[in-house]
Amino acid sequence: MYHTVVKKLLETKPDMDVIRQAGQILQTGGLVAFPTETVYGLGANALMAEASRKIYAAKGRPSDNPLIVHVCKFDDLKNIVLDIPQQARLLADTFWPGPLTMIFRKNDRVPLETTGGMDTVAVRMPDSQIALALIQEGGGYIAAPSANLSGRPSPTLAEHVYEDMNGKIPLIIDGGAVGIGIESTIIDLTESTPVVLRPGYITLEMLAGVIGEVCMDPGIVSEDSRVRPKAPGMKYRHYAPKAEMILVEGPQEKVIAQINYLTKEKLKSGKKVGIIGTEETAERYEHGFVISIGERQEEEMIAHNLYRILRELDESGVDIIYSESFSTLRMGEAIMNRMLKAAGHQVIMAE
Numbered sequence: 001m002y003h004t005v006v007k008k009l010l011e012t013k014p015d016m017d018v019i020r021q022a023g024q025i026l027q028t029g030g031l032v033a034f035p036t037e038t039v040y041g042l043g044a045n046a047l048m049a050e051a052s053r054k055i056y057a058a059k060g061r062p063s064d065n066p067l068i069v070h071v072c073k074f075d076d077l078k079n080i081v082l083d084i085p086q087q088a089r090l091l092a093d094t095f096w097p098g099p100l101t102m103i104f105r106k107n108d109r110v111p112l113e114t115t116g117g118m119d120t121v122a123v124r125m126p127d128s129q130i131a132l133a134l135i136q137e138g139g140g141y142i143a144a145p146s147a148n149l150s151g152r153p154s155p156t157l158a159e160h161v162y163e164d165m166n167g168k169i170p171l172i173i174d175g176g177a178v179g180i181g182i183e184s185t186i187i188d189l190t191e192s193t194p195v196v197l198r199p200g201y202i203t204l205e206m207l208a209g210v211i212g213e214v215c216m217d218p219g220i221v222s223e224d225s226r227v228r229p230k231a232p233g234m235k236y237r238h239y240a241p242k243a244e245m246i247l248v249e250g251p252q253e254k255v256i257a258q259i260n261y262l263t264k265e266k267l268k269s270g271k272k273v274g275i276i277g278t279e280e281t282a283e284r285y286e287h288g289f290v291i292s293i294g295e296r297q298e299e300e301m302i303a304h305n306l307y308r309i310l311r312e313l314d315e316s317g318v319d320i321i322y323s324e325s326f327s328t329l330r331m332g333e334a335i336m337n338r339m340l341k342a343a344g345h346q347v348i349m350a351e
Contacts, residue, residue: 004166006158008174011035014130022171023137026051031058031168033147033161034134035175036126038099038183038201039154039307040161041070041144042169043134047080049111052143056113058168061150066116067143068101068184069123072135080110080121080141085189087211094210097127099184099201114143124184130175146183147172153239153307153314153342156181160311181304182338187214196220199334201303220337238341241310243274245321245343250350252324256284258350259322263288266320274318276309281324289316299328303335310342 007018022032029051032043042058044051046069056063071077074092077084081104088102106121115121126132135142146154149164158174165172185200187207194214196204208214248255248262263273264287273288282292291309294301313321323343326335340347 001167002170004162004169004172006162006172006174008158009130011129011175014133014175016133018173019130019133019137022134022173023139025171026134026138026142029054030170031055032134032138032171032173033155033158033165033169034131034144034173035158035178036070036128036131036144037179038126039156039178039181040147040158041126041131041142042147042161042165043070043138043142043144045139046070046114046141046143047109047111047139049113052111052113055143055145058165059145059148059150061145063113064116065145066118066120066122067114067145069110069114069121070131070135070142070144071123071125071140072132073140074125076140077104077123080107080123081105082107087189087194090210091187091207092125095202095206096125097132098125099127099180100124100207101184101186101198103186103188103190103197105190110141120188120190122186127179128175130173134173151238151240153241153310154183156304156307160307163311179304180300181307182334185334199337201331201334203330203333239307239310239338240342240344241321242314243318243321244346245310245323246346246348247323247325247339247343248348248350249325252281254350255324256281258348259324260284260286262322262348271319272317274313274316274321276313276321276323278324288322289313289318293326296326297328299326299331299335302326302328303331306335306338 044055101122101124103122110121147161155161156178185202186198188195196216266273275288275290278296293305
């Protein structure tokens with residue numbers, strides 16, 4: 001049991017004394033939570049098997065769910081992977097530092113504890129001055145999944161990390177609210193045609209614009225439960241609030257009417273209902289604890305607010321959550337991927 005300390009840092013000018021303290025914890029096999037541009041990460045030395053095991057224990061994470069290794073220089077890849085395809089150089093030139101994770105064949109320096117027993121390793125370079133400085137001070141290779149208990153909404157504020165990790169880790173670096181709010185896109189470069197294993201801020205179309213043909217893992221987009229996603233982590237429950245969550249899809253007017261009807265029925269049975277709407281619709285819900293996720297056309301704001309809102313609904317003590325769906329133009333696939341996982345794929349079509 002740790003006395004968890006929270007240290008506030010400025011993203012624009014990190015306090016290097018704190019960074020060095022955190023780096024020393026990492027170099028000696030300890031855990032540190034830190035901000036990135038996507039979500040807060042729970043970091044450990046990626047090249048130390050015991051350090052990676054501590055991440056799984058702190059999160060309650062299944063041991064076959066690989067960790068993403070964070071680097072601060074592209075050239076550092078050569079020390080942990082068997083080969084670097086030209087596609088990786090093109091993607092890094094365009095999207096690193098940034099919310100893109102690339103999968104390579106690993107070499108023996110990366111322990112199987114870090115890769116969930118797989119012979120591949122997922123790597124990214126975060127777009128955060130705090131994160132990059134910490135990686136440098138921590139030894140150059142920091143394994144870091146999201147800094148939440150497994151299955152819970154990912155943390156976008158240090159307060160979220162403290163809620164889940166207090167007593168489990170020695171240090172949380174508080175860099176304020178993250179910028180993006182959903183996890184990085186993952187692309188597998190070990191296949192003959194690169195495959196997106198997790199949608200994110202960087203879309204398939206953006207990737208294809210740089211390297212040509214890219215496909216989406218059928219397990220992500222298929223409605224057939226027998227089609228399993230390739231990435232081990234995608235088979236697990238993720239991002240879920242404590243309350244049951246149900247998505248309601250269909251034309252806007254019918255969605256509003258359906259959620260109002262369902263809410264009334266649940267309130268009659270003594271249930272407390274939460275509703276996720278938008279700036280355009282929130283005032284049209286007659287009952288329940290209503291939260292706006294933002295303007296419907298502001299998809300980056302929807303992504304940014306999603307996990308925070310799920311945690312706010314938990315704090316409100318609701319028993320069930322009804323949410324509108326958000327098939328936005330660019331990030332809709334990434335947003336809906338997270339929302340479907342949070343809802344356990346429970347979807348109602350508005351009648």
